[in-house]
Amino acid sequence: MNSSMVIGQYVPGDSPVHRMDPRAKITIIFFFVIVVFFANSVASYGSLALFALLSVGITKIPPRFIAKGLKPVWFLIIFTFILHLVVTKEGNVLFSVLGFDVYSGALIQGVAISLRFFLLILITSLLTLTTTPIAITDAIESILHPLKKVKFPVHELALMMSISLRFIPTLMQETEKISKAQASRGVDFRTGPIKERLKAIVPLLVPLFVSAFKRAEELAMAMEARGYQGGEGRTKLRELALRKVDYAVLVLFTFVIIAVFLTRA
Amino acid sequence: MDITFDNVSYIYQPNSPFEHRALENLSFQIPSGSFVAVIGHTGSGKSTLIQHLNGLLAPTHGSVTVGDVTLQAGSKPKNLKALRKKVGVVFQYPEHQLFEETIEKDISFGPLNFGVQKEEIKQRVQETIEAVGLSSDMLERSPFDLSGGQMRRVAIAGVLAMNPQVLVLDEPTAGLDPKGQREIMDMFYKLHHEKNLTTVHVTHSMEDALAYADYVIVMHNGHMYMQGKPLEVFKEKDALNKVGLDVPEIIELTDKMNKRFGLSLEYKKQSIEELAAEAAQKLKGASV
Numbered sequence: 001m002n003s004s005m006v007i008g009q010y011v012p013g014d015s016p017v018h019r020m021d022p023r024a025k026i027t028i029i030f031f032f033v034i035v036v037f038f039a040n041s042v043a044s045y046g047s048l049a050l051f052a053l054l055s056v057g058i059t060k061i062p063p064r065f066i067a068k069g070l071k072p073v074w075f076l077i078i079f080t081f082i083l084h085l086v087v088t089k090e091g092n093v094l095f096s097v098l099g100f101d102v103y104s105g106a107l108i109q110g111v112a113i114s115l116r117f118f119l120l121i122l123i124t125s126l127l128t129l130t131t132t133p134i135a136i137t138d139a140i141e142s143i144l145h146p147l148k149k150v151k152f153p154v155h156e157l158a159l160m161m162s163i164s165l166r167f168i169p170t171l172m173q174e175t176e177k178i179s180k181a182q183a184s185r186g187v188d189f190r191t192g193p194i195k196e197r198l199k200a201i202v203p204l205l206v207p208l209f210v211s212a213f214k215r216a217e218e219l220a221m222a223m224e225a226r227g228y229q230g231g232e233g234r235t236k237l238r239e240l241a242l243r244k245v246d247y248a249v250l251v252l253f254t255f256v257i258i259a260v261f262l263t264r265a
Numbered sequence: 266m267d268i269t270f271d272n273v274s275y276i277y278q279p280n281s282p283f284e285h286r287a288l289e290n291l292s293f294q295i296p297s298g299s300f301v302a303v304i305g306h307t308g309s310g311k312s313t314l315i316q317h318l319n320g321l322l323a324p325t326h327g328s329v330t331v332g333d334v335t336l337q338a339g340s341k342p343k344n345l346k347a348l349r350k351k352v353g354v355v356f357q358y359p360e361h362q363l364f365e366e367t368i369e370k371d372i373s374f375g376p377l378n379f380g381v382q383k384e385e386i387k388q389r390v391q392e393t394i395e396a397v398g399l400s401s402d403m404l405e406r407s408p409f410d411l412s413g414g415q416m417r418r419v420a421i422a423g424v425l426a427m428n429p430q431v432l433v434l435d436e437p438t439a440g441l442d443p444k445g446q447r448e449i450m451d452m453f454y455k456l457h458h459e460k461n462l463t464t465v466h467v468t469h470s471m472e473d474a475l476a477y478a479d480y481v482i483v484m485h486n487g488h489m490y491m492q493g494k495p496l497e498v499f500k501e502k503d504a505l506n507k508v509g510l511d512v513p514e515i516i517e518l519t520d521k522m523n524k525r526f527g528l529s530l531e532y533k534k535q536s537i538e539e540l541a542a543e544a545a546q547k548l549k550g551a552s553v
Contacts, residue, residue, distance in 0.1 A: 011282050012282075061282070062282070064280075065281055065282060068281070174361075177356070177361070178361060178362055180316065180321050180356070181354075181356050181359065181361070181362040182362060183321060183349070184319055184321065184349055184352075184353070184354040184356075184424075185349075185362075185374055185375035185378060185423065185424070185427065186346065186349055186350065186375055186377075186378025186379045186427070187378060188346070188378075202364065203362075203364045203374065206364035207361055207362055207363065207364050210361075210364075210409070211361055
């Protein structure tokens with residue numbers, strides 16, 4: 001078990017957001033990501049932020065936990081903010097720090113871009129926080145289904161995705177196990193000069209690759225032994241079905257989009 | 266080296282939905298030179314426990330003392346390298362940690378990290394490869410060309426070459442054939458006595474616990490469930506069964522014979538032949 005969080009690791013729950021059809025969630029997020037770039041006024045940003053925060057609230061996942069998960073991204077958000085403060089030269093000079101003039105336009109733009117960034121990451125991590133990887137791949141397979149007509153290997157792609165998602169935790173566990181074993185043999189991954197630390201990665205990577213290849217081979221063999229031969233004629237234990245909740249949220253989200261375009265500056 | 270656990274608790278991912286208490290208020294002492302078996306069902310906290318022994322994990326509460334190094338909850342551990350030099354850990358499936366081009370390099374890896382001199386390392390490599398029952402002609406071969414059992418032996422040699430004073434074994438024989446299991450355990454037992462080691466052996470095999478250990482710690486749900494001499498602990502069949510553990514077959518057999526024939530045999534590490542002779546004698550005596 002790893003104590004550091006992955007961005008948007010699935011948190012089991014029973015909220016309406018958890019129970020929504022993954023296709024509906026993906027559709028909403030897809031359009032949300034596009035619409036965020038059209039927002040340019042307080043009201044348009046506000047309605048998007050309200051929608052995102054409301055969704056977070058409904059999931060009942062502790063906000064502190066989500067914030068912790070976003071930790072690696074905070075740096076990026078703050079960096080963009082500062083970059084905008086320094087580079088943008090619009091509006092009036094508000095004040096100056098260390099010889100840099102900070103313009104009012106820069107402040108507005110910095111806040112807007114950081115907010116945009118934040119909303120993007122928040123809403124996308126909400127998908128993975130409330131949806132199992134399997135449900136996400138199922139949804140993608142279902143959404144891409146029409147491409148089968150042009151001989152696009154939709155099922156194979158979905159399978160590849162679900163296999164790689166399935167093995168992320170396994171590989172992370174493996175990494176942790178091997179790094180502990182090597183740490184016990186005196187490898188120091190955390191301190192010392194960069195060159196030494198880079199060298200310390202070799203005893204970690206080699207066993208990791210060896211076991212990943214072995215695992216892949218075993219999996220392929222197990223699948224063949226059970227007669228797996230692709231998506232032809234395969235049925236699902238859990239059929240995806242859009243329900244009332246999904247339609248309701250889709251309608252609500254349509255209103256949000258309309259609101260954004262009406263309130264654009 | 267003495268090992269002391271003082272009120273140790275360990276919590277995985279505290280303050281998150283995945284919070285998990287792996288150890289709770291664990292206290293015990295292992296005197297220097299003893300061979301301790303840690304038994305318990307899967308998920309009882311055995312592996313978490315042993316990771317405290319060389320500072321891979323630091324306690325969330327309480328303190329762990331190994332020799333002169335103390336890991337105190339809340340304070341940043343110092344001397345970790347010195348601790349790891351003294352405590353050798355053989356993890357489950359240790360062959361997964363092999364990575365070097367040759368067996369010799371892989372065995373030397375640990376001692377090299379701890380700053381042992383080249384000459385000394387060469388000598389230790391020779392010693393340990395023989396101790397684990399492999400021939401020193403193999404040293405130039407790649408560890409990845411070996412069979413699973415041989416790889417396991419090389420990995421174990423890599424830990425032994427660090428010349429630890431405390432040996433921690435996490436199911437070192439899992440997945441080996443019965444002969445290999447016995448050979449490896451006998452090797453550890455021999456080393457334990459020869460080098461006057463303190464050995465902590467996590468195992469699912471009650472037979473091993475009975476045969477090798479002079480003290481047994483039984484874990485259940487992160488708590489200390491029982492502790493004591495093997496013969497005492499394995500007397501408590503009902504208590505052990507309650508947490509999903511069995512007693513060694515030979516004790517079970519003695520028990521059954523006592524019940525069936527109304528005998529009062531006492532198992533004190535006799536061989537099966539001695540036990541049979543004892544039983545025969547008592548039965549004869551009863552019939553006369």
